[in-house]
Amino acid sequence: MSQNTHKFSLTTRIFIGMLAGIIIGVLLQLVFDDSGDLRFTIFGSTFSTYSILVEGIFSTLGQIFIASLKMLVVPLVFVSLVCGVSSLTDPSKLGRLGVKSIGLYIFTTAIAISLAIGMGLLVQPGAGVPMTSDASFVAKEAPSLSQVFINMFPTNPINAMAEGKMLQIIIFAVLFGVSMAMCGDAGQRVASFFEDLNSVIMKLVTIIMNLAPYGVFVLMAKLFSTIGPDMLGSLAKYFFLVLFVLILHGLVTYSLLLKGLTGLSPKMMFIKMRDAIQFAFTTSSSSATLPVTMETAQNKLGIGKSVSSFTLPLGSTINMDGTAIMQGVATVFIAQVYGVDLSVSDYMMVVLTATLASVGTAGVPGVGLIMLAMVLQQVNLPIDGIALIIGVDRLLDMTRTAVNITGDCTVACIIAKSEKELDETCYNDIDAGKKEEELNLDTASKNA
Template sequence: MSQNAHKYSLTTRIFIGMVAGILIGVLLQLIFDDSGDLRFSIFGYSISTYNILVDGIFSTLGQIFIASLKMLVVPLVFVSLICGTSSLTEPSKLGRLGVKSIGLYIFTTAIAISLAISLGLLVSPGVGVEAPSDAVFQAQQAPSFGQVILDMFPTNPINSLAEGKMLQIIIFAVLLGVAMAMCGEAGKRIASFFEDLNTVIMRLVTIIMNLAPYGVFVLMAKLFSSIGVNMLENLAKYFFLVLAVLIIHGLVTYSVLLKAFTGLNPMMLFYKMRDAAQFAFSTASSSATLPVTMETAQNKLGVGKSVSSFTLPLGSTINMDGTAIMQGVATVFIAQVYGVDLTVSDYLMVVLTATLASVGTAGVPGVGLIMLAMVLQQVNLPVEGIALIIGVDRLLDMTRTAVNITGDCTVACIIAKSENELDATRFNNKKAGLKEEEVDLEHFDKNS
């Protein structure tokens, strides 16, 4: 790899890839019409390469990049969690970590949806918008809370690993780690193997991160070549309100919590989260971004492994601040579109339902829309209203994923500080983690 490839930092290269992808996507929209044909002819011929570029090259390469990230999630969570729990000297620490993590995640989610509803009522994004008669949305059935609790415990750990059932993986890894810690020398020998395996997996994470600018480029090019601008115009008030609440919650709420509980500088957190946030924005998946989030927390923010390996996988599964914000604004928006007046008790019920549902529907595909359907049914609003906002939900999903993983790292820092497992020197060092971040692939290949 040439020296010019490392002339710019990884953050800069990811940003360049993102901007270039957006510009290419917009350019493709201008050149090609809705059917994929050129809007103009060249020498009398209309040549279409839209499907080859967008549905072929961009789509395939983008899916490969996402698959590469997801490939790391299960082994990373499983191995790092075993390493973290097997090194614990006091079993009671696991209980504290669990109570603190879940408590803080639920607390920030309640703040998020309360803020969203308040600003939604203030701005009134649904006033003046007509409800189309053909709006249809089929919501998946969410499991009961009791079923969710049962589904957390694996009957076949190998099957859980194969299917990527994160809560089951977390519980199995924690139990296995605790058992290793209680087995003396035998446990230490196995723990040594997992420590070496964890080192190898983290190196694999850095290799994938070096390929991120190219993956981000094709993802952005694919997305922005197919976004309907007219749909964004019709929902502009809703779209920008959700975006504004996400930004306020991400910058203000997390800053206040971090400063109040740890005394650390929030700007340093945001500065070091930039790579992970760009990953999250591009992939729109907290789980796919998890390897980068954990690398950021451990190497750049100084969060201890025993805390990060437990708190972050749990957060990527149950922390739904961004989704809660969408639900709050969407509930107000749909109520106003259909002319339904909700009472104060209705809005309190929305806050309670959405907060509890953030944990209760953790493992369900399409969790955001399922949770929104549950909330709407709770206050007797038409579920069909979800069809109104689906068109712009992809862009908002990207932004709320970035907010979610920022919340995950904020909570991880707070808990690590309370457990005396936060390296403040590393947190405050702008250059901390750069050696792990900038991997020279050419040098790595020669010595592998």
Template sequence: MSSSAHKLSLTARIFIGMAAGILTGVLLQVLFDDSGDFAFSIFGFEFSTYNFLVEGIFSTLGQIFIASLKMLVVPLVFVSLICGTSTLTDPSKLGRLGAKSVGLYIVTTAIAITLAMSMALLFSPGEGANMMTEVVYEAKEAPSLSDVIVNMFPSNPINSMAQGNMLQIIVFAVLFGIAMAMTGDAGKRLTAIFEDINTVIMRLVTIIMNLAPYGVFVLMAKLFATVGGDTIFKLAKYFFLVFAVLIIHGLVTYSALLKLLSGLSPVMLFRKMRDAALFAFSTSSSSATLPVTMETARNKLGVGKSVSSFTLPLGATINMDGTAIMQGVATVFIAQVYAVDLTMSDYLMVILTATLASIGTAGVPGVGLIMLAMVLQQVNLPVEGIALIIGVDRLLDMTRTAVNITGDCMVSCIVAKSEGELDASVFNDPKAGLKEEDVDFQHFDKNG
């Protein structure tokens, strides 16, 4: 069994798990409808076959898989960021990293929403739609920009880690790493300890990656056993337009920026992003995928530790190209459904609001819909319109996340190349990182 499993790459195994999960979910939805389901008893408890599989086994295992990924995020970001900043010999480099990263993330977000609105105006997904919904959406209040800036600095770093507040963790880790770099021998001894911890954490990431095909299978099976085909049919034009813009932005915009600003091969980037993209697609969470994204950037793309440990956690928090695309199409869609004519100044306001909101609402739960509510309010569109698209948002969120983490790695490659922190031989090697991502569970190598 072990030898046959190793004949398939991790990407192939994840893809097989995903395809099998989708097929299983569709079959469950077809076979176990209201008339075809049946009940059984275990230890005196009555179970429905459908609920036992979908809400029981698949849901439980899927939540365990997501929790296992999220378990690694805080220690990985904290430790890797300390390792990266503690070795910086040039203090101004940190400022350059921050300026380049944030600048590129803002530019890609602005391009994303402009492209989305242009395509939406061209294809008019909401024109002539007569949609009613019983779902009610209540907009949550978004924090002000000053509150976001103040809240970036933790009053209690341990509490920030417990809550998973990524911006506060980044700020504390950067300050701690700088202090270590300025502390002489004591800082060097502590750096060596953190380097060892980082190595162990990355090995833990690899272990969970090897279990991913099973996690992806149960996540896909549960999703496609519950998603309603009738909802997708009613919103088909909106759904496929958002999906198409996501693909265009991911392939065209990222390819152009990578080639123009770094001269690197976009084909090689996309080829090496396959595993991380499949993780992102199945988890719908940039933060949960962050351990895999960092492993990909370091071992497959050759991005230096000091760059990847800073740009990737930051990107997982503020880079929302996929969400911006959803907002652009959704704004035009809702305006057309409610027969509201938006002016050119309204469209420019949408672009500006969505771009700034991608940073202003960073780290807020349900950030995509909060940002969309902000955008709609800016141009006097009914926030209740969000309820029209909630039904298909889960499927689109999967693709948005895959696009977002690809953008994170693209920006990391550009920044690393400009800082001389990119190993071109690793980036151009098709087999780079393949050895590191495989674990032999039967024979442990004590020497790593």
């Protein structure tokens, strides 16, 4: 059998896995309490069915899935970026890509936090919220801006890869690719090896993507078996305001930018990005989702490798629009809860700090709270206020990660269009990239 035997598309299977996980998680909360109502004894030891399912099976399989995604990030970014940079015939193009990417990412982040602060002042989510919480938050010391830029350059590129320091990897890959382009025949021989290696890594991405429905299922089951509706409570106004601004920015701001600067259909981009958005929502990590984002950009959106391999890894590190929205609303929320009146200059400081803080911040779950602590310190608000929103931040983290990767692809499309590196036929083809997602094990066994 050489044909794909799956009845449903990958997008549908991932959605089914997500929905089934949510249902199972909710049912587990209804059937068991967190101490495990259903217990059994084996060889004198008592076990809880709830803990075995949630903390055992679901947690273990979910962490394996996340680890599998993260496993791909460093080799994919390094190899694809080396391939893209070494293929550039115009050295000035690399400079243009850098200026355009960083400029657009900072611009969209500034829009995001300005929109969040404006909506926060309008809706007043902190009015009437009791200033109590059982949670706690310890802020880490924020690095200075000069240290952020110093940390972008690796002293040991191998160590940077081992620790997943994305900006350092990008810098080294760019320099390595440029040197390859300048080495003539020797560079061409090395480039052909990297091209083959890139094809192998992209096939590995396809394998992981086809396992995604199961990974998504266990992650959702674990999350919704531990998060109850009581966590919202008095924070409902804050929660739904952040959610509304995230959706507004994701759908309206990006659509206006894409349509206004390229003339492309935003609807087509959103349709093509369904898999990547579901991955981002489930993993809450821009970095972990990066392999899927790059596969989507190249195979479905038609973005050239030289553009996608540079802008998307950069975006997963410095583009934090969703996080900026949370910071904007949370700053207003905490100020209102503690009865602190912030001036216009304070809010301008929040916009500036949050925008600059996104540079060099890792795209991993929970990083938004660390960045929020930096922002609160700048306007002398109590960091203890973060404890008030910890309970609902996990759900919001999922949504803002989906917004972040949508922004990455929007910027990549705009830059690719301006650099004439966008295959519009592929972009407008609703079925583009589906063949590359198929995993034909029969063919693989025949070639073995």
